Amino acid sequence: MDTIRILLADDSQYIRTAYQRILETQSNFHVVGVASDGEEAVQKALELSPDVAVLDIRMPRVNGLEAAHRMIRDLPSIRIVMVSGYDDLGYVRELLKDGPQGKAYLLKTSIEDVGELIRAVEAVFKGGTVLDPNLVQKMVRVHLEHSNSELHQLTDNEREMLELMAGGYEDQDISLIANLPLEQVALLTQQVLEKLGESNAAGMDQRSQAVVRFINESSSVSYIVDEGT
Amino acid sequence: MTVNSPAQMVTRLLSLTHTEEYKGQSLDYREFSRSELECLLGIGTVRHLPAEEPLTDDHDGSTEIYFLMEGQVEVLVPIADDWVKRAVLGPGSVLGEVAFLDMGSRTARVLTASPCTVVAITREDFLEFSAKHPSVAVRLLWQLGGILGSRLRRLDLIDATEVAREQELKALAQELHDETMSDLTALSMELSLLGRVSQLDEAAQADLSETRGRLVATNLRLREIVRGIYPAELVNLGLVAAFTSYLDNRMSRTVAGLTPLRIELKTEGFGSQRLPEVIEIDLYRMLQQAVTNIIQHSQASEVKIDLRWLQSELRFEVVDDGRGFDQKRSHDNMNRTHFGLANMKDRVERHQGLLEITSQVGTGTSLIGWMPTVNREEVPTDSSAATFTMKADGG
Numbered sequence: 001m002d003t004i005r006i007l008l009a010d011d012s013q014y015i016r017t018a019y020q021r022i023l024e025t026q027s028n029f030h031v032v033g034v035a036s037d038g039e040e041a042v043q044k045a046l047e048l049s050p051d052v053a054v055l056d057i058r059m060p061r062v063n064g065l066e067a068a069h070r071m072i073r074d075l076p077s078i079r080i081v082m083v084s085g086y087d088d089l090g091y092v093r094e095l096l097k098d099g100p101q102g103k104a105y106l107l108k109t110s111i112e113d114v115g116e117l118i119r120a121v122e123a124v125f126k127g128g129t130v131l132d133p134n135l136v137q138k139m140v141r142v143h144l145e146h147s148n149s150e151l152h153q154l155t156d157n158e159r160e161m162l163e164l165m166a167g168g169y170e171d172q173d174i175s176l177i178a179n180l181p182l183e184q185v186a187l188l189t190q191q192v193l194e195k196l197g198e199s200n201a202a203g204m205d206q207r208s209q210a211v212v213r214f215i216n217e218s219s220s221v222s223y224i225v226d227e228g229t
Numbered sequence: 230m231t232v233n234s235p236a237q238m239v240t241r242l243l244s245l246t247h248t249e250e251y252k253g254q255s256l257d258y259r260e261f262s263r264s265e266l267e268c269l270l271g272i273g274t275v276r277h278l279p280a281e282e283p284l285t286d287d288h289d290g291s292t293e294i295y296f297l298m299e300g301q302v303e304v305l306v307p308i309a310d311d312w313v314k315r316a317v318l319g320p321g322s323v324l325g326e327v328a329f330l331d332m333g334s335r336t337a338r339v340l341t342a343s344p345c346t347v348v349a350i351t352r353e354d355f356l357e358f359s360a361k362h363p364s365v366a367v368r369l370l371w372q373l374g375g376i377l378g379s380r381l382r383r384l385d386l387i388d389a390t391e392v393a394r395e396q397e398l399k400a401l402a403q404e405l406h407d408e409t410m411s412d413l414t415a416l417s418m419e420l421s422l423l424g425r426v427s428q429l430d431e432a433a434q435a436d437l438s439e440t441r442g443r444l445v446a447t448n449l450r451l452r453e454i455v456r457g458i459y460p461a462e463l464v465n466l467g468l469v470a471a472f473t474s475y476l477d478n479r480m481s482r483t484v485a486g487l488t489p490l491r492i493e494l495k496t497e498g499f500g501s502q503r504l505p506e507v508i509e510i511d512l513y514r515m516l517q518q519a520v521t522n523i524i525q526h527s528q529a530s531e532v533k534i535d536l537r538w539l540q541s542e543l544r545f546e547v548v549d550d551g552r553g554f555d556q557k558r559s560h561d562n563m564n565r566t567h568f569g570l571a572n573m574k575d576r577v578e579r580h581q582g583l584l585e586i587t588s589q590v591g592t593g594t595s596l597i598g599w600m601p602t603v604n605r606e607e608v609p610t611d612s613s614a615a616t617f618t619m620k621a622d623g624g
Contacts, residue, residue, distance in 0.1 A: 012408065014415035022422055058407050085406055088465045108410070109452075112417045112445060114425070 001028045004125050007050035008034045009041035009067065010083070011059045019054060022114045029121065038062025045071045045078065052121050057084040057091060065094050072098055079124040081117070083108060087135050096129070100212045104130035104168060123168040129211045130168025136214075137163065153195055161188045162196075166211045233275060235267040238298055238348065242266065245321045253379060255321045256372045265365045270296065272358050273348035284339040284347065285325050293349045294329035294373075297322045300345030305338040312338055326373050329355075388579050395459070395510050402459035405451065413448040417441055460513070468509045469499050469536065472516055473615060479520065480617040490524065490619040491531050498538035500609025504602065511576040512545070512600075515584075518569045519547045519596055524619075527551025527594065541604045543582075548595040553588040 006029055008019050016034055023029045033048045035041035039061040045053055053071055055064035062070075068080045079102035082095050092105045104120040110132050111117045120130045154162065164174045171189060175182045196213050242258045243266075258266060273296070278284065284295060284302060301319050305312040315337070318324070327336050329352060359366030420441040424434055455461075456478075463471035476492060503509070516534070523529050529551030537544045570586055573596070577584040582600030 010411075012411050012415060014412045018415040018418040018422075022418060025422065025426060056411075085411060086461055086465060090465070108414045109448075112414055112421065112448075114418055114421045 002125070004029050004052060004121060005032045005048070005050045006030065006121065007032060007041065007045055007048060007053045009036070009038065009053065009059065009064070010056035011036050012056075015056070019117065022117055023054075023121065026118055029118075038064060038067035041067045042070045046074055049075060050078065052079040052081060052125055054081045054083065054117070054121070057082060057086070065091065068095065069098065078102075079127075080104070081106065081120045081124055081130075083111060087132070089135075092131065092135070096212055100129040101127045102129075105132060105135065106130070107132045107134055110134055120168065128168050128170070129166075131166045131211060133163065133167045136166045154192060157188060158192045158195065161185070161192050162210065162214065165189060165192065166214055235270040238270050238296075239263055239266040241298055242296075242321060254316065254318055254323060254376060256323055256369070258321070260368060260372070261365065265362070268362060269350075269358065269365060269369070270348050272354045273350040276347050276349055278341045278345045278347065280341050280343050280345075282341045282345075284341060284345075285328070285335045286338050288334050291325070291335070292328045292332055293351050294326050294355075295324040295339075295347045295349050297324060298346040298348060301342040302345060303340045303342050305340065306336070307338075317342065323373070323376065326376060330373060330377075391579070392507055395507070399459045399464065399510075402455045402461070403464075405455045405458070406461060410448055410451055410455070413444060413451065417444045417448065420444060459510070463509055463513055464506075467499070467503045468512055469496050469613070471509075471513055472536075475513075475517060476520070476615075476617045479524070480619045483620055487524070487619065488528060488530055490529060492520070492534060492617045492619075493532065493614065494534045494536075494617070495612065495614045496536045496538075497612040498608055498610075499536070499613075500611050502538075502605070502609065504538070504543070508543075508580055508600070508602075511579060512543075515573045515576045515598075516545075516547065518573050522569065523547075523549050523551060523594075527553075529593065538602070538605075538608075540608050541602055543600040543602050545598045545600075546596065548593065550593040553590045553592055553594050555590055556586075556588050 006023055008016055008023075008031060010016050010019070013036075016036070020031050020034065023031055032050050033044040035044050037060045038055075041053065041055060041059070041064075042062065045067075053068070055067055057064040059067070064082055064084075068082065071078050071080070080095070081104040082091075083106050084091060085108045087107055095103055095105055102124045104124045106116060106120055123130045160178065161174065164177060169177065171182060171185045174180075174189070175185045178185065180188075193210055196210055239258075243263070245258075261269070278300075283289075285291060287307075297318065297320055299320055301317055302322070302324065303314055304316040304318060304324075306315045307313075324339050324347070325335065328334065329350075332352070355366070420437060424437045424441070429437065456475075460471050460475065462474050473494065476494060480490070480492065504512070520532075520534075523532055527549050529549035532547065532549045534548075535544070535546040574584045574586075577598050577600060580600050582598060584596060584598040586594070586596050588594040
């Protein structure tokens with residue numbers, strides 16, 4: 001098992017403590033640094049070269065998104081788990097702007113289930129993309145209200161697959177969650193990728209691309225604002 | 230001394246020392262000569278009223294202006310379905326000037342607090358007077374204008390205060406969201422962890438689980454409250470997203486004893502552009518109030534809401550097929566905070582807009598509004614439609 005070196009940044013002391021306690025239950029997770037604002041986070045990241053940075057979006061001095069950009073600039077292989085109290089698709093797009101691999105966007109409400117944080121760290125460490133399931137559900141609902149959304153061409157099962165894929169789950173996990181045999185899951189996920197036109201990229205990239213595609217589709221929804229563009 | 234003749238009255242008026250509290254509603258009689266005042270008061274009718282007698286009342290249809298010679302009156306204005314005392318006025322005060330000027334309905338209720346003597350002048354008599362004494366008439370009207378002018382200035386100030394208040398609410402909501410809710414989440418995570426790693430027996434685990442459940446529920450409840458204070462979505466995503474989210478949320482909670490309700494929301498021209506923040510919050514709250522009224526009072530089954538942002542204006546409509554309400558009971562009902570209607574109108578009028586509320590008992594109610602906006606060079610041609618359904622409560 002690889003050791004995963006983690007940097008934590010959040011302006012709430014309670015949150016920092018909670019994250020640390022949770023992550024340290026995993027024997028291969030090692031919290032190497034803790035920061036209370038974005039600037040300190042970037043500083044420590046450059047100093048310590050962590051594998052994964054867990055960042056809150058709303059932080060003083062420099063926010064999580066900006067901090068992530070700066071970290072990636074100097075440590076291109078760093079993985080990011082962004083945690084936010086806001087299910088803002090603009091933020092999600094901003095996060096995935098530099099490429100979706102190794103990035104997670106979680107909602108604070110979801111990480112009350114402690115397993116989620118651990119799962120996200122593991123998934124991004126392997127290069128996957130994780131979107132908070134609640135966020136994904138919202139996006140799907142929003143999509144479906146618009147008749148020209150590409151999602152309409154997916155069957156209900158395929159849509160469920162896409163949601164789980166966007167949640168950063170690999171086929172094995174999806175098989176457990178959806179209670180389907182692994183072969184069927186593999187087939188379905190492949191179908192989804194083909195329908196969304198992403199079957200050319202390979203492996204993890206493919207799924208990340210599907211997620212990105214999923215998000216970009218939502219910009220066609222009239223009331224989702226393109227933050228900052 | 231009872232004032233009866235114009236001469237006596239003028240003496241009385243000119244001998245008044247204007248104390249601050251009467252100044253806002255009084256004329257500067259010294260601007261007129263004795264004979265001018267005598268002439269003016271001469272065309273009026275002297276009335277003696279006992280205490281606790283209405284001088285003007287809600288919709289009494291009168292349009293006279295009154296000069297108070299003796300006694301004190303109380304001015305009551307309608308606020309939230311109640312009459313609230315706004316001022317106590319004494320000799321020298323002018324009353325009923327608004328209806329006198331615009332022939333509209335009386336804006337306040339004036340009750341005598343003690344036996345009073347007033348001089349009442351009708352519009353017709355004043356018109357006749359103005360032909361013979363144009364200069365006096367003009368100077369009088371200027372002074373009445375001044376009284377209204379200072380009221381208007383106060384109103385503008387109040388509008389500014391409202392904006393400041395919304396900013397405060399926004400800051401409060403953000404603080405609660407970013408700090409308190411976040412901290413509650415952290416505590417919830419810790420409890421969750423405690424359950425996993427500690428060596429607790431089954432009973433203790435159950436207790437821990439329950440406690441955590443309550444903590445999560447508290448946080449969720451706080452989320453609702455914060456949303457009610459100032460929705461984050463309004464800040465981050467704008468009016469349409471926030472209102473859609475509100476409807477989604479509100480309609481997913483059934484209300485006991487309610488018939489099934491369907492709300493159709495159509496929007497046009499919003500695209501990715503945003504209205505000014507101050508307009509967004511006022512429209513949001515107005516629409517929210519409209520929906521609350523419908524859910525709580527109307528027993529409607531179908532509601533159509535339309536929001537259209539055109540090149541230089543905003544048009545909005547909320548139409549329901551509920552039981553309506555009696556508008557004829559008093560036009561004034563619209564101006565009272567009956568169902569928060571006055572507040573809704575205010576939120577629109579504050580931005581130079583108009584809100585027309587029409588209702589018919591048994592047929593339904595429609596709110597039709599309009600607001601001018603800054604000219605847009607590019608008008609998105611997008612449109613969206615969504616339907617929200619609230620099922621009847623089974624219980």
